[in-house]
Amino acid sequence: MGDYDHRSIEAKWQRFWEERRLFYAPRDARRPKYYILPFLPYPSGDLHMGHMRNYTIGDAVARCKRAQGFNVFHPIGWDAFGLPAENAAMVHKTHPRTWTLKNIARMKEQLRLFGFGYDWEAEVSTCEPEYYRWNQWFFLEMLKRGLAYRKKSRVNWCPRCQTVLANEQVVEGCCWRHEETPVEQRELEQWFLKITHYAEELLADLDKLAEGWPERIRLMQRNWIGKSDGARVQWAVAGSDKLITTFSTRLDTAYGAVAVLLAPEHPLVNELIAGLPGSAAIARKVGVLRQQTRRAQVTGEVEKEGIFTGRFAANPFSGDQVPIWVSNLVLMEYGTGAVQAVPAHDQRDFEFAKKYRLPIKVVIQPLATKPLAASAMQQAFTGPGRLVDSGPYTGMPSEKALEKMMDDLARKGRAEPVTLYRIKDWGISRQRYWGTPIPVVYCNACGIVPVPEEQLPVVLPLEVEFTGVGLSPLLNVPEFINTSCPKCRGKARRETDTMDTFIDSSWYFYRYLSPHHDTAPFDPDLVRRWFPIDQYIGGAEHAVLHLIYLRFWTKMMRDLGLVDHDLAVTRLFNQGMVIKDGAKMSKSRGNVVSTDEMVEKYGADTARLFTLFAAPPEKDMEWTQAGVEGCQRFLQRLWRVISKHAPRLRPVSPNPASRPSPLGEDERDLLRKAHQTARRVTTDFDSRWHFNTSIAAIMELVNELYALEPLEETVSPPVLKEVFDMAVLLTAPFAPHLAEELWQQLGHPQSVLETPWPQTDPELAREExxxxxxxxxxxxxxxxxxxxxxxxxxxxxxxxxxxxxxxxxxxxxxxxxxxxxxxxxxxxxxx
RNA sequence: GCGGAAGUGGCGGAAUUGGCAGACGCACAGGACUUAGGAUCCUGUGGCCGCGAGGCCGUGUGGGUUCGACUCCCACCUUCCGCACCA
Structure with missing residues (x-):
């Protein structure tokens, strides 16, 4: 027996698997399917530990499911468009495409060295025209149905990316890629996808996902969608025919309104203050409020303030005249940009009223605690209660009053019930080069004209210059820009914005099944056979980005008649982060462990084993050198004990019928331990994925083997072979190369991949x-x-x-x- | 502020349903083998008291339920994550 040499063993079996095409999933097989999928990686050029952990979890599950008889489809591909390629092009004087393809080649090699079992015949790269032409096709379909539209609006602009960002890509007022760079607001014409059309459905479906999606993600999405039931209410401006429309969820507190507050950007502000005494000073103040960034308002860098306009509005219930204020408390982006201020029953209004000495009018009295007195209140009372001082509604419980007041006012045509969502339509225009061209042209005569379907793809030109300054390099490519109008043949200009790359990743998993299909985005028969995805695995950082977009995309495809399901992903697993020295591994912290060095020094099997052994996969794990070495030690122990006895076991059949009868004591103990181990590992795979305990169980079995040495004295060959076989098969999902090698040493002619998962014999596993x-x-x-x-x-x-x-x-x-x-x-x- | 997750030896973690707390690994200590050991194998290893048998304490803190609580209930503390003027 030689030493355990991970280099030669791993290379040998990687070649073996490839040559035999062992990870190809026959698309039309009758066996039950299992579609398991990792998040689409961005080809940054280096496989990092986060990827590695993601893929190790998925590969272990895929290998186990395969052994359990499933036809496992386990593909991977590349999120190949995106800004980093463009930045790299400027820095390294290369082309984004060259840079991207080189990175893909390198990362593919890294994946190969880890022995991950992917079906490479499904590989997709989103930067290929063959792929992105379908982005364009989807866009045109949505355009036809009004699900894609163009409008001028205030959008998020990252000065470092030099492009627009979707709301989902803004984190705490900063760019998701540049966490120190505050996002600016710009007025731009942009393309939007109408994700809000599906807001209600996307919200309702979260309940259907309760089984398979982590609570955390569903909650984040629920907050993001942000449904809110309320009413639009009209207030008549005194001495004018203008109406102010407020939005409120608490119409029951309307009698407590002491003011109407308008957002500084509200369109009526200028009209209201025009011509009043002191209007110049008021306008100046409003101007100051308008200058404040959203970020400054949200983070509290600027105070909540306001100014009285000098005008009054009539409470639609009581007719009372209340002052109209302009305040940065109110956001133009949400609701109607105008609210009723009810200090007694809203904390923000309470603070505003205290500051400007507005009256506090109690109109809801709590049921349980002692009655409120306006003068004694330290904070607003926002709970339910009984109405007081509220005209005909006095005495009613607040929930009931809310309904009644809504009905009454609606009947008078002064209010309408309305449901608001915080989620906004998805802004997809990017002023960048390396992305999918948006397939429209601008014609002086015809306006916006979609590129006809048969002219797709609109190919991204490769001959461009990267100056690093200003806007998209596409603006300097006349051959691309100048075109003729598909309608009138006249001169026209192409759209130079490209699509958000989150579009690429919204449907790639459909394309995997037929990556070269050229009459539709995918082969519908295959999708019917393979969807929904049984298991999706990735980090939580995409909770309200990719994971909400993909749900939208499936709904949209359903409405296009392309698929007949609502949910593409039934189960989602979020793995934890990889931590080193107490912080997330990252280049900027300088605590990165190189995956290449890991494979070289310890081997892929050791790295994979440690990744699963250090912590349960959903929790963050601490990467330690000592821990890695411990795992390598364990693999060596397994190697040594099996290699030592394997030669004489080669011809032995592990058939239960050839076990001696009765069994000796050591034989009974060993078989019991082996079958108990199989039971534990199987349970971990089938239920909770706590592979750290599976591996601990296998370690116990190996310890037991050592404890019973010399094994040849008390354990007969058939029993030892049975136990060894089991140990190897149970180890295979975690350390597949070593398992294949030992399996071969034990005399098995076929691959572990062609061998069924070991069955637990409950009688043998039973403790006496x-x-x-x-x-x-x-x-x-x-x-x-x-x-x-x-x-x-x-x-x-x-x-x-x-x-x-x-x-x-x-x-x-x-x-x-x-x-x-x-x-x-x-x-x-x-x- | 709101919501979520978590808190167990020197460290990572285990305890599937209220039933032996600390599996497994790391680290450390002792021993065997050895010219040597940073290889391998074996043994020990939560804290305190005790020569010993053994005893006491111990799962963030304080209460409670129970024959029995890491696990269930109440209150609180800490950490991490998400959301945060959403009217």
């Missing part, structure tokens, strides 16, 4: 004896070993007869006894 803990007054005082079958009464008898226990009981009266079968006896003494 168990240890019973004997407690006296809840404290462990002794232990006895008894047969599993011994009835409770006899267990109790033996416990009472135990000398130590008997001594403790002495002559005291026994108040109570508890017997837990196979576990414990508790004797409670009367005190």
């Amino acid at each position: 004896e168990c240890e019973i803990v004997i407690q006296v007054n809840g404290r462990v005082r002794s232990r006895i070993r008894v047969s599993e079958e011994l009835p409770d009464s006899e267990v109790l008898e033996q416990a009472l007869a135990d000398p130590r226990v008997a001594g403790l009981i002495n002559s005291q009266r026994i108040a109570k006894t508890v017997v837990v079968p196979k576990k414990l006896v508790n004797i409670v003494l009367a005190s």
Whole structure:
């Protein structure tokens, strides 16, 4: 037996798997399918530990499912468009395409060296015209149905990316790629996808995902969609025919309104203050408020302030005239940009009222606690209660009043019920080069004209210059820009914005099934056969980005008649982060461990094993060198014990029929341990994915093998072979190369990949004896070993007869006894 | 502020349903083998007291339920994550 040499073993089996095409999933097989998928990686050029962890989890599950008889489809591809390629092009004087393809080649090699079992025949690169032409096709379909539209609006602009960002790509007022760079607001003409059309459905479906999606993600999405039921209410401006429309979810507090507040950007502001005494000063103040960035307002960098316009509006219920203020408390982007201010029952209004000495009018009294007095209030009361001082509604419970007041005002045509969502339509225009061209042209005569479907793809020109300054390089490509109008043949200009790359990743998993299909985005028969995806695996950072977009895309495709399902992903798994020295591994922190070095020095099997052993996969894991070495030690131990005995076991059949009868003691113990291990590992795969405990179980089995050495003396070859086979097959999802090598040493002609998952024999796994803990007054005082079958009464008898226990009981009266079968006896003494 | 997750030896973690707390690994200590050991194998290893048998304490803190609580209930503390003027 030679030493365990991970280099030669891993290379050997990687070649073997490739040559035999062992990871190809026959698309039309009759076996039950299992579609397992990692998030689409961005080809940054280096496989990092986060990727590695993601893929190790998926590959272990894929290999186990495969052994359990499933037709496993486990593809991967490349999120190949995106800004980093463009930045790299400027820095390294290369082309984004060259840079991207080189990175893909390198990362593919890295994946290969880890031995991940992907079906490479499904590979997709989103930067290929063959792929992105379908982005364009989808866009045109959406355009036809009004799901894509163009409008001028205030959008998020990242000065470093030099492009627009979707709301989902803004994190705490900053760019998701540049967390220190505040996002600016710009007024631009942009293309939008109408994700809000599906807001209600996307929200409702979260309940259907309760089984398979993490609670955390569903909650984040629920907040993001942000449904809110309320009413639009009209307030008549005194001395004018203007109406102000407010939005409120608490119409029941309307009698407590002491002001109407307008957002500084509200379109009526200028009109209202025009011509009033002091209007110049008011306008100046409004101007200051308008200058404040959204970020400054949200983070509290600027104070909440406001200014009285000098005008009044009539409360639609009471007719009371209340002052109209302009305040940065109110956001133009949400609701109607105008609100009723009810200091007694809204905390923000309360603080505003205190600051400007507005009255506080209590109109809801709590049911349980003592009545509120406006003068004594320290904060707003926002709970439900009974109405007071509210005209005809006085005395009603607030929930009921809300409905009644809504109805009454609606009947008068002064209010309408409305449901608002926080989610906004998805802005997809990017002023960048390396992305999918948006397939429209601008014609002076015809306006916006979609590129006809048969002219797709609109190919991204490769001959461009990267100056690094200004806007998209596409603006300097006249051959691309100048075109003729598909309608009137006249001169026209192409759209130079490209699509957000989150579009690429919204549907790639459909394309995997037929990556070269050229009459539709995918082959519908294959999609019917393989969808939904059984298991999706990736990090939580995409909770309200990719994971909400993909749900939208499936709905849209359903409405296009392309698929007949609502949900593309039934189960989602979020793996934890990889931590080193107490912080997330990242280049900027300088605590990155290179995956290449890991493979080179310790081997892919060791790296994979450690990744799964260090922590359960959903939790963050700490990467430690010592831990990696421990895992390598374990693989060496496994290697040594099996290699040592393998030569004489090669011809031996592990058939249960050839076991000696009766079994010797060591044989029984070993078989029991092996079958218990198989049961534990199988349970971990089938239920909770806690592979750290699976691996611990296999380690225990190996420890047992060492403890019984020399094995040849007390364990007959058929039994030893059976136990070794089991140990190897159970290890295979975690350390597949080593498993193949040992499997071959044990004389098996076929690959582990062609071998079914080991079956647990419950009879062999059964313990014959168990240890019973004997407690006296809840404290462990002794232990006895008894047969599993011994009835409770006899267990109790033996416990009472135990000398130590008997001594403790002495002559005291026994108040109570508890017997837990196979576990414990508790004797409670009367005190 | 709101919502979520978590808190167990020197460290990573285990305890599937209220029933032996600390599996497995790391680190450390002792031993065997050895010219040597940073290889391998074996043994030990939560804290305190005790020569020992053994005893006491111990799962963030304080209460509670129970024969019995890491596990269930109440209150609180800490950490991480997400959301945060959403009217």
